[in-house]
Amino acid sequence: MNNVILIGMPGSGKSTIGVVLAKRLGYRFVDSDLVIQERTGKLLHQIIEEKGIDGFIRVENEVNESLDMEKTVIATGGSAVYGKEAMVHFKSIGTIVYLRLSCESVADRLGDLNERGVAVRQGQTLEDLYEERVPLYQRYADIVIDCEDKMIKDIAAEIEGALKK
Ligand SMILES: Nc1ncnc2c1ncn2[C@@H]1O[C@H](COP(=O)(O)OP(=O)(O)O)[C@@H](O)[C@H]1O
Ligand SMILES: O=C(O)C1=C[C@@H](OP(=O)(O)O)[C@@H](O)[C@H](O)C1
Ligand SMILES: [Mg+2]
Numbered sequence: 001m002n003n004v005i006l007i008g009m010p011g012s013g014k015s016t017i018g019v020v021l022a023k024r025l026g027y028r029f030v031d032s033d034l035v036i037q038e039r040t041g042k043l044l045h046q047i048i049e050e051k052g053i054d055g056f057i058r059v060e061n062e063v064n065e066s067l068d069m070e071k072t073v074i075a076t077g078g079s080a081v082y083g084k085e086a087m088v089h090f091k092s093i094g095t096i097v098y099l100r101l102s103c104e105s106v107a108d109r110l111g112d113l114n115e116r117g118v119a120v121r122q123g124q125t126l127e128d129l130y131e132e133r134v135p136l137y138q139r140y141a142d143i144v145i146d147c148e149d150k151m152i153k154d155i156a157a158e159i160e161g162a163l164k165k
Helices: 014-025 032-040 044-065 078-082 084-093 103-110 126-140 152-164
Strands: 003-007 028-031 072-075 094-100 143-146
Touching: 003 014, 003 078, 003 084, 014 028, 014 072, 014 152, 028 032, 032 044, 032 072, 044 078, 044 084, 078 084, 078 126, 084 094, 084 126, 094 126, 094 152, 103 126, 143 152
Parallel strands: 003 072, 003 094, 028 072, 094 143
Antiparallel strands: none
């Protein structure tokens, strides 16, 4: 099926670029973070507070695995790659695009990780998280787009070009 699934670090631009890309392609846009909130009736940070990081990852995996759509750009949360079943499902319903951004730029955009609701374990730094996740983003990506020092509209155009190849 012809969906586009955006993965990458929190702050890499999945949600903002996703909606711009969807307009260019004439697709629908879904942000999986919002689906998680709708299904659970809770905000993301409340789920993390109540169930812990592993509990949140389980909920995210279940919701992502159940997404059944067509001609849709799906912006995932940065922790989606911890959900094996969800990522296998995404592979089967579309093209996975990894929005690559340096750890320095991610840090500039994010501010306080806990306040932002990033699934980071106690004692883990942003650098640790980056090292842990980058191999997962690379493993699942069909297309990698470098987002460093680029405007949102140019990144959306670059993704569209890469999808046509
Ligand atoms: N290419 C870009 N250049 C500058 N700022 C960006 C770019 N892409 C995203 N941003 C900004 O970075 C922040 C995080 O973007 P967001 O789309 O929420 O990322 P994600 O969904 O990957 O966490 C937002 O304030 C957004 O406006
Ligand atoms: O990377 C993460 O651990 C998370 C990223 C968030 O989404 P964005 O990547 O859209 O910020 C959201 O899913 C949740 O707060 C956890
Ligand atoms: Mg987002």
